[in-house]
Amino acid sequence: MARIMTTRRSDSIADMMPEALRQSRYYMKSCFQRYVSRGSRLMKQQHLLEELHAGSSDSFLGHVISCTHEAVVLPPYVALAVRRNPGVWEYITVHSGDLTVQQITPSDYLRRKESLYDDHWAQDDNSLEVNLSLCLSTPRLTLPSSIGNGMHLLSRFLSSSLGGVNKIKPLLDYLLALRYQNTKLLISDTLLDTVGKLQAALLLAQAFVSEQHPDTPFQQMAHRFHEWGLEKGWGDTAGACGQTLGFLSEMLQAPDPVSVDRFFSRVPSVFDVVIFSVHGYFGQHKVLGMPDTGGQVVYILDQVRALEEELLQRIKGQGLTFKPNILVVTRLIPEAKGTTCNVELEPIDKTRHSSILRVPFKTQDGQDLPHWVSRFDIYPYLERYAQDSCTKILHILGRKPDLVIGNYTDGNLVAYLVSRKLGVTQGTIAHALEKTKYEDSDVKWREMDHRYHFSCQFTADMIAMNTSDFIIASTYQEIAGSKDKPGQYESHYAFTMPGLCRFATGISVFDPKFNIAAPGADQSVYFPFTLKHKRLMGLHPQIEELVYGKEENDEHIGYLQDRSKPVIFSMARLDKVKNITGLVEWYGQNKRLRDLANLVVVGGLLDPKHSKDREEIEEINEMHSLINKYQLKGQIRWIKAQTDRVRNGELYRCVADTRGAFVQPALYEAFGLTVIEAMNCGLPTFATNQGGPAEIIVNEVSGFHINPLDGKEASNKIANFFQKCNEDPMYWNRMSTAGLQRIYECYTWQIYATKVLNMGSMYGFWRTLDKQEKQDKQHYLNMFYNLHYRKLANTVPKVGEQPEQATAAA
Numbered sequence: 001m002a003r004i005m006t007t008r009r010s011d012s013i014a015d016m017m018p019e020a021l022r023q024s025r026y027y028m029k030s031c032f033q034r035y036v037s038r039g040s041r042l043m044k045q046q047h048l049l050e051e052l053h054a055g056s057s058d059s060f061l062g063h064v065i066s067c068t069h070e071a072v073v074l075p076p077y078v079a080l081a082v083r084r085n086p087g088v089w090e091y092i093t094v095h096s097g098d099l100t101v102q103q104i105t106p107s108d109y110l111r112r113k114e115s116l117y118d119d120h121w122a123q124d125d126n127s128l129e130v131n132l133s134l135c136l137s138t139p140r141l142t143l144p145s146s147i148g149n150g151m152h153l154l155s156r157f158l159s160s161s162l163g164g165v166n167k168i169k170p171l172l173d174y175l176l177a178l179r180y181q182n183t184k185l186l187i188s189d190t191l192l193d194t195v196g197k198l199q200a201a202l203l204l205a206q207a208f209v210s211e212q213h214p215d216t217p218f219q220q221m222a223h224r225f226h227e228w229g230l231e232k233g234w235g236d237t238a239g240a241c242g243q244t245l246g247f248l249s250e251m252l253q254a255p256d257p258v259s260v261d262r263f264f265s266r267v268p269s270v271f272d273v274v275i276f277s278v279h280g281y282f283g284q285h286k287v288l289g290m291p292d293t294g295g296q297v298v299y300i301l302d303q304v305r306a307l308e309e310e311l312l313q314r315i316k317g318q319g320l321t322f323k324p325n326i327l328v329v330t331r332l333i334p335e336a337k338g339t340t341c342n343v344e345l346e347p348i349d350k351t352r353h354s355s356i357l358r359v360p361f362k363t364q365d366g367q368d369l370p371h372w373v374s375r376f377d378i379y380p381y382l383e384r385y386a387q388d389s390c391t392k393i394l395h396i397l398g399r400k401p402d403l404v405i406g407n408y409t410d411g412n413l414v415a416y417l418v419s420r421k422l423g424v425t426q427g428t429i430a431h432a433l434e435k436t437k438y439e440d441s442d443v444k445w446r447e448m449d450h451r452y453h454f455s456c457q458f459t460a461d462m463i464a465m466n467t468s469d470f471i472i473a474s475t476y477q478e479i480a481g482s483k484d485k486p487g488q489y490e491s492h493y494a495f496t497m498p499g500l501c502r503f504a505t506g507i508s509v510f511d512p513k514f515n516i517a518a519p520g521a522d523q524s525v526y527f528p529f530t531l532k533h534k535r536l537m538g539l540h541p542q543i544e545e546l547v548y549g550k551e552e553n554d555e556h557i558g559y560l561q562d563r564s565k566p567v568i569f570s571m572a573r574l575d576k577v578k579n580i581t582g583l584v585e586w587y588g589q590n591k592r593l594r595d596l597a598n599l600v601v602v603g604g605l606l607d608p609k610h611s612k613d614r615e616e617i618e619e620i621n622e623m624h625s626l627i628n629k630y631q632l633k634g635q636i637r638w639i640k641a642q643t644d645r646v647r648n649g650e651l652y653r654c655v656a657d658t659r660g661a662f663v664q665p666a667l668y669e670a671f672g673l674t675v676i677e678a679m680n681c682g683l684p685t686f687a688t689n690q691g692g693p694a695e696i697i698v699n700e701v702s703g704f705h706i707n708p709l710d711g712k713e714a715s716n717k718i719a720n721f722f723q724k725c726n727e728d729p730m731y732w733n734r735m736s737t738a739g740l741q742r743i744y745e746c747y748t749w750q751i752y753a754t755k756v757l758n759m760g761s762m763y764g765f766w767r768t769l770d771k772q773e774k775q776d777k778q779h780y781l782n783m784f785y786n787l788h789y790r791k792l793a794n795t796v797p798k799v800g801e802q803p804e805q806a807t808a809a810a
């Protein structure tokens with residue numbers, strides 16, 4: 001049997017194949033003959049592995065197939081899409097008869113794939129193919145391990161590209177343009193119009209501030225600064241000014257990544273931020289549990305608070321007195337169902353300068369669209385929405401925002417349109433990209449389009465990802481997956497929608513625009529159960545009734561017979577992907593677990609007649625049938641979706657009081673806010689190994705990973721934990737503390753806000769470099785928007801103009 005050949009990243013599979021063939025020609029031939037024996041088809045990795053000869057798994061062929069994501073079989077050829085590392089793809093064809101191997105381009109591979117679905121289109125030389133890897137001077141990350149750390153590369157790249165007096169001119173131009181309304185910041189555009197003059201002024205000012213007491217307020221030095229052509233914004237004290245002046249001097253003299261980083265974290269360039277979360281219901285009360293809302297609403301409200309806090313600190317530190325403004329722009333829904341979603345402007349709780357701005361969708365005859373519209377159906381409204389919201393934003397802010405951030409496909413498309421119109425920095429957040437949620441949703445787009453309009457959605461995603469100056473991801477896996485599974489963004493590298501468009505290059509995860517900034521949980525709501533003085537004892541009678549009451553009604557069903565047992569807790573929307581029914585089934589089937597702990601789940605509605613969401617209705621019915629099937633009453637309490645976050649925070653803590661655990665059993669979770677909420681409360685947490693939680697939790701250190709596809713193993717893992725806690729009571733405490741430690745190190749909103757504002761500043765400068773090339777790419781994308789996307793959006797029926805129907809799957 002052949003050994004696995006050791007491979008380096010630079011080795012291509014095609015180059016190594018001849019040697020592998022020499023080693024095991026017989027096995028390879030029989031394997032490829034099996035692949036082609038059933039005619040043309042698309043084979044996924046699992047099928048490829050199944051048909052691999054049993055003895056070949058540790059051969060070179062076994063290695064190649066284990067890295068092959070999928071294969072297009074077109075006898076006598078088999079085309080393989082091989083992924084040997086996150087983000088690194090190679091496409092090859094193997095002739096099943098003579099075993100010749102050839103490397104092919106992504107475009108060739110996609111054409112072959114298309115021919116399985118729409119041969120006519122695949123053969124058409126003029127079918128629409130786009131290649132979005134257009135900015136050739138943009139540096140690229142090289143190592144898969146650096147993916148998601150774009151700012152790091154950028155500061156290195158900037159430090160090398162700004163070296164030398166001639167090359168520093170773009171930085172001078174950028175500084176000359178810095179202003180807030182009529183106030184010029186940092187340097188005067190009349191006095192310091194050359195690099196030499198700027199350097200001289202910096203030297204004078206540095207010498208001057210070094211003689212002052214570090215606490216001397218800027219106001220006392222302002223007139224001297226002004227004489228040298230230096231304006232406000234360097235710092236609030238002599239000490240702070242000295243540092244900023246020093247960082248800039250270092251950059252002008254011999255830039256290095258550290259001074260670049262430091263300088264851009266000080267530049268007064270971001271004051272007003274607009275965040276788009278279009279589809280709604282977006283509000284602060286009673287909206288969680290409405291169709292399409294969930295983590296995104298929670299995330300944005302917390303994000304805004306953290307950004308405002310950080311902006312206030314920065315502005316103060318810069319010695320300025322301007323007020324920041326953050327606007328969350330969403331849809332105004334006249335039929336607001338008891339929420340405030342029909343209110344135009346709503347201040348955001350716990351902030352001083354942030355508001356929700358709601359702008360209505362317009363019907364064809366210019367009326368406000370009254371109904372809620374599913375996020376899958378809103379494309380025809382977005383362009384007009386972008387125009388209308390842009391007008392409102394300018395009116396409210398009285399100036400252009402400095403940064404526009406989109407959320408989800410609709411928000412990102414609107415962010416593209418608005419930032420393009422205003423010429424400001426654009427940031428993108430996806431939370432979840434739908435393409436990876438639905439298998440083969442690209443090649444089978446036609447089958448799903450009437451329901452999901454993926455033709456619009458994926459096109460909009462490609463436009464926004466490519467126009468955006470930076471992309472904020474919550475985890476590495478969101479960008480580039482794991483060793484075995486491609487990431488959400490990575491799956492947009494090369495894909496095709498036969499009959500519509502071939503994205504020969506969509507987006508590369510090695511682009512330095514990708515950055516990981518993980519969210520946190522509001523620590524004033526989700527704090528450790530041990531902080532007795534902060535605990536909300538007044539809520540305990542309500543929580544007691546919710547969890548331990550015996551009454552069964554529309555709010556809760558089931559009851560807990562033995563309250564001495566610890567509680568296994570889970571909370572999520574009642575979607576299939578959240579797999580709450582899976583957890584109930586695992587629990588039902590595991591007697592040991594049932595003996596050790598009670599189960600409390602919060603989610604959805606309890607009566608299928610009260611729900612309008614197809615998926616939720618199915619899940620509600622499934623919950624009832626599982627409770628009956630496994631006779632769970634006495635051991636389970638199922639509580640309907642809870643919208644009071646403050647009480648939910650106390651609920652997590654009350655579960656911790658029972659020395660219980662939180663379980664997040666999702667089939668896939670993009671990030672998983674509940675995971676960090678539970679960990680913030682000191683509740684040991686078991687979470688899915690599919691998606692973000694796998695990264696949040698270090699398995700067996702700060703919590704546990706569970707495989708949602710192996711309920712038996714998962715439920716045994718949970719049972720083992722409770723058994724171990726019985727044997728060693730300190731074990732529970734150790735896991736609780738380790739979870740908290742992980743949160744404080746990596747998952748706080750403060751860390752997030754610092755990173756995001758640094759991105760706003762650094763990418764804001766970056767977009768001014770190599771302007772011509774970037775503009776060319778923008779023009780290409782604008783044309784794509786105009787000629788392609790718009791046509792697609794116009795074909796989507798304006799369902800919002802008819803009465804509301806049951807929503808598509810979430």
Ligand code: UDP
Binds near residue numbers: 293640644671672675
């Ligand atoms: N949530 C809630 N009540 C519920 C279910 C969920 O308040 O009945 C909150 C939960 O605390 C979390 C958010 O909704 O803050 C869900 O975010 P997550 O990332 O877990 O999932 P998503 O719904 O975004 O997919």
Ligand code: LCN
Binds near residue numbers: 519
């Ligand atoms: C959307 C999701 O599906 C969750 O996984 C995330 O936690 C949430 O947004 C916030 O990012």
